[in-house]
Amino acid sequence: MHNPEEIFQKKVDKEIRIEPKDWMPEQYRKTLIRQISQHAHSEIVGMLPEGNWITKAPSLRRKATLIAKVQDEAGHGLYLYSAAETLGISRDEMIHQLHVGKAKYSSIFNYPTPTWADMGAIGWLVDGAAIMNQVPLCRASYGPYSRAMIRICKEESFHQRQGFEILLTLSKGSAAQRDMCQDAINRWWWPSVMMFGPNDDASPNTAQSMKWKIKRFTNDELRQRFIDICAEQVKILGMTLPDPLLKWNEERGHYDFGPIDWDEFWNVVNGNGPCNKERLEARVSAHEEGAWVREAALAYANKKSKQPATPGGGEEAMRSQTKAA
Amino acid sequence: MKMILFRKYYYGDLPDNQKGAQHSSPTEGTQEGAGTWPLWEVFIRSKQGLDHKHVGSLHAADAKMAIENARDVYTRRQEGVSIWVVESKSIHASNPDDAENFFEPANDKVYRHPTFYDLPDELKHM
Numbered sequence: 389m390h391n392p393e394e395i396f397q398k399k400v401d402k403e404i405r406i407e408p409k410d411w412m413p414e415q416y417r418k419t420l421i422r423q424i425s426q427h428a429h430s431e432i433v434g435m436l437p438e439g440n441w442i443t444k445a446p447s448l449r450r451k452a453t454l455i456a457k458v459q460d461e462a463g464h465g466l467y468l469y470s471a472a473e474t475l476g477i478s479r480d481e482m483i484h485q486l487h488v489g490k491a492k493y494s495s496i497f498n499y500p501t502p503t504w505a506d507m508g509a510i511g512w513l514v515d516g517a518a519i520m521n522q523v524p525l526c527r528a529s530y531g532p533y534s535r536a537m538i539r540i541c542k543e544e545s546f547h548q549r550q551g552f553e554i555l556l557t558l559s560k561g562s563a564a565q566r567d568m569c570q571d572a573i574n575r576w577w578w579p580s581v582m583m584f585g586p587n588d589d590a591s592p593n594t595a596q597s598m599k600w601k602i603k604r605f606t607n608d609e610l611r612q613r614f615i616d617i618c619a620e621q622v623k624i625l626g627m628t629l630p631d632p633l634l635k636w637n638e639e640r641g642h643y644d645f646g647p648i649d650w651d652e653f654w655n656v657v658n659g660n661g662p663c664n665k666e667r668l669e670a671r672v673s674a675h676e677e678g679a680w681v682r683e684a685a686l687a688y689a690n691k692k693s694k695q696p697a698t699p700g701g702g703e704e705a706m707r708s709q710t711k712a713a
Numbered sequence: 714m715k716m717i718l719f720r721k722y723y724y725g726d727l728p729d730n731q732k733g734a735q736h737s738s739p740t741e742g743t744q745e746g747a748g749t750w751p752l753w754e755v756f757i758r759s760k761q762g763l764d765h766k767h768v769g770s771l772h773a774a775d776a777k778m779a780i781e782n783a784r785d786v787y788t789r790r791q792e793g794v795s796i797w798v799v800e801s802k803s804i805h806a807s808n809p810d811d812a813e814n815f816f817e818p819a820n821d822k823v824y825r826h827p828t829f830y831d832l833p834d835e836l837k838h839m
Binding site: 407409410411456459460463466467470471473478479480532535536539543682683685686688689692693 | 748749750752768769770771772774775778785786787789790806808809810
């Protein structure tokens with residue numbers, strides 16, 4: 389008999405997915421809970437900067453697509469919470485950790501959205517960076533996480549395309565609209581580049597996560613790929629990325645780019661970004677003000693369950709075709 | 714050598730202590746617990762003629778709400794024509810630690826597969 393950790397690692401090495409009831413190292417479980425819940429929180433908090441523009445969208449078409457996108461984000465949060473719950477943490481506990489500031493969410497959502505062009509820049513850059521991160525997670529070793537990510541990635545590409553379309557429209561507009569477009573790109577570029585997390589040499593957990601096949605690529609690998617793609621896409625907009633050192637490097641086959649302001653990154657992570665307080669307050673008040681609805685629904689369900697069942701309802705309903713046969 | 718085996722008896726995909734309306738956090742104490750909407754497993758038939766397939770779970774106060782929430786969470790892009798929801802606590806599952814023994818009886822019965830039988834190539838339609 390081998391030790392369970394060896395058996396576990398062998399399965400992971402052979403690309404056999406780990407399922408909820410399988411034995412797993414406690415640190416694997418903890419890492420996944422932290423990563424998946426943080427991801428879920430990011431989806432939920434991520435609704436706030438965009439929700440800001442639903443009532444102010446410039447056309448019905450834009451309004452409908454923005455609502456659909458924000459609704460998807462709610463859905464993505466729910467897929468992920470449900471995946472995290474299979475690891476033995478309750479939904480309440482995760483939400484509690486978010487509300488008391490113990491659990492993090494992606495720092496990008498602590499930046500404000502003052503103009504309509506921000507909806508475009510978020511779709512193109514923020515969702516673009518998210519997709520870059522998320523596609524490899526579809527092959528994560530933990531089954532429920534991987535399945536949630538597959539579903540999310542299928543839906544995410546519409547988000548990025550609608551964002552780019554917003555910017556493309558602005559880029560062909562008046563001088564004021566073009567300025568607005570460039571301004572949004574300027575504000576969102578560096579925070580998006582930071583979304584991939586600290587440099588590899590400052591990311592001590594990466595090696596373990598890669599061994600466990602939770603992560604497939606390092607932060608810097610994904611960041612480079614993102615920058616290479618955006619540096620080309622921005623040309624279609626006729627705009628520029630706010631990095632004077634951005635330059636194609638023939639030898640490396642990649643774009644070189646300027647230094648990242650990690651002080652800003654850590655400052656926002658640690659709660660001092662422009663909107664940290666506002667975002668968290670919005671979440672907490674939505675939760676608290678909705679408490680009576682949750683209680684009322686439960687009271688109603690309890691009352692109903694004490695009444696006699698209505699004919700044709702309940703578990704018989706799904707089998708009714710056999711009775712007819 | 715002494716070895717410690719972790720053994721967690723979960724039903725379906727969820728830890729036992731987390732399935733009904735009443736639960737406490739397995740990681741640490743929290744202020745809530747009772748009064749939480751129960752958890753439901755969601756199964757979706759993507760089109761007529763196919764089986765319902767497990768897609769995930771969600772919280773809802775009752776079955777009607779679970780079905781409506783499942784529509785919003787899991788079928789925003791016409792992924793389904795029918796939804797089943799089952800309260801997670803009603804699902805019982807085999808134990809993965811016993812999987813080897815449990816499924817062992819099928820291992821040495823290759824004669825249950827048509828390819829086991831050695832027949833001439835001239836034999837058609839079989």
